Amino acid sequence: MLGIAPERNLPHFRRETLCDWFEARGPQVPEGEAADKALLFPDTYTNYSYPHVRVLGDEVEPSGRAAFSMGMLDLASERAEHNVETLAPYVEDGWSVLFVEPSDAAMFQDEYGDLLDGDEVSSVAAGAYGVCEYLSSHRVYERIDFEDPGESLTYHGHCNQKALNRHHHTTIALREAGYDVDELDSGCCGMAGSFGYEAEHYELSKAIGEILYDQVEDSPGETVVAPGASCRTQLGDREGGERPPHPTEKLREALAS
Numbered sequence: 512m513l514g515i516a517p518e519r520n521l522p523h524f525r526r527e528t529l530c531d532w533f534e535a536r537g538p539q540v541p542e543g544e545a546a547d548k549a550l551l552f553p554d555t556y557t558n559y560s561y562p563h564v565r566v567l568g569d570e571v572e573p574s575g576r577a578a579f580s581m582g583m584l585d586l587a588s589e590r591a592e593h594n595v596e597t598l599a600p601y602v603e604d605g606w607s608v609l610f611v612e613p614s615d616a617a618m619f620q621d622e623y624g625d626l627l628d629g630d631e632v633s634s635v636a637a638g639a640y641g642v643c644e645y646l647s648s649h650r651v652y653e654r655i656d657f658e659d660p661g662e663s664l665t666y667h668g669h670c671n672q673k674a675l676n677r678h679h680h681t682t683i684a685l686r687e688a689g690y691d692v693d694e695l696d697s698g699c700c701g702m703a704g705s706f707g708y709e710a711e712h713y714e715l716s717k718a719i720g721e722i723l724y725d726q727v728e729d730s731p732g733e734t735v736v737a738p739g740a741s742c743r744t745q746l747g748d749r750e751g752g753e754r755p756p757h758p759t760e761k762l763r764e765a766l767a768s
Contacts, residue, residue, distance in 0.1 A: 516713035520748060522560045522740070529558045546654065548605055549645065550598070552619075554612040556740035561611075561757070574615040579622055580704050588626045595623065599631040602638035609642050611759065613738050614704070616641045617671035641672065641738065642759050647680035652687040656767035663691040664761065665732030667723065667746065669739040670699050681738060681758050688765040693732045697723050702741035720745045736761055 515521070530553050542548065555573050575590035598608055610616035619639035623632050646652050664685060668678030682694045701719030706712050723745070727735055735755040737743050747754035 514710050515708050516710045518713060519708050520744070521708075522556075522744065524559050525561075529553050547607070547649070547651065549607045549609050550601060551642075552608055552610050552615060554610060554615040557611045561740065574618040575626075576614045576618045576622075577704065579618065579626075584626065587622075591618070591623045591626045594619075595627060595629075595631050595635050598635050598638075602634050606638070607645060608635065608639045609645050610639065611642055611738070611757065612740060613641055613669035613672045614741075616644075616677075617675060620677075621675060641677065641680065643684040643738070643762075644672075644677050644680040646762075647683040647687075652684055655688075657688045657765045658767045659689045660761070660765045661689075662734060662761075663693070663732045665727055665730040665735045666692050666694045666758070667697050667700065667727070667735065667737040667742055668694065669737070669742060672738070684762060685736075685758055688762050690761065690765070691732075693730045695723075695726050695730060697726050700737075700739070700742040700745040702745045704741055707741065707745060716745070717748075720748070724749050734761070 552574070555577070573590060574594065575587035578584075578590065579587040602608065608619065610619070616639055620636050623636060640648065646655075666682055666685065668681065672678035672681075679694070682692050685692045699719060700723050701707055701716040703716075707716035707720075727746070727749070735746055736758045737746055737755055738758055743754040743757070
């Protein structure tokens with residue numbers, strides 16, 4: 512009835528969202544003692560399905576990525592305007608806005624400029640980073656103690672990151688944490704958001720995914736990592752439904768105890 516391919520493993524929804532978890536936990540470092548000031552944007556995937564991939568005091572809207580990708584530009588513009596208005600004062604005060612989901616980061620970094628005009632749009636775009644991009648471009652990893660994880664990784668970058676030439680930052684961050692990383696020269700995973708869930712597109716989506724599966728098979732990495740929730744869904748179907756970790760999860764594992 513919903514047009515979803517029955518072969519797909521649907522994402523789970525957590526009882527405790529990322530925002531709920533953070534509200535109960537609170538920041539662990541007082542603002543006055545912090546070396547950096549960063550806001551973690553609670554994208555839809557991370558907030559409701561993957562809150563363990565560890566926000567923001569003010570209310571933000573979804574980035575508008577889903578609406579934008581479906582051609583609902585009025586709705587996407589409304590959400591973009593709200594988010595820019597909310598976040599611009601933070602960015603002007605020296606805060607950076609970090610994203611776990613690459614497609615949401617790309618909305619702020621690139622597509623908001625197509626939807627809106629003004630200096631605040633450019634300011635927020637300049638202050639927006641993927642988590643690994645932030646660690647790499649600001650060399651934050653130099654202030655982090657890592658233990659040698661003794662593990663090799665196969666890294667599949669996200670299409671939106673590649674389009675903006677930002678995918679290499681994840682490789683840098685993982686290598687600085689001690690991982691041996693094989694970065695795949697891969698294309699789209701075949702999911703493209705909701706596209707791969709739609710019954711009419713399932714066969715095409717899987718055919719595209721098979722190209723990625725073959726690249727993974729040829730890679731020497733022990734563990735596959737991918738930052739995109741859609742990519743992890745497609746790669747998870749290769750593993751019988753077990754989604755591979757986000758790169759930030761492997762960075763957390765490598766932290767010195």
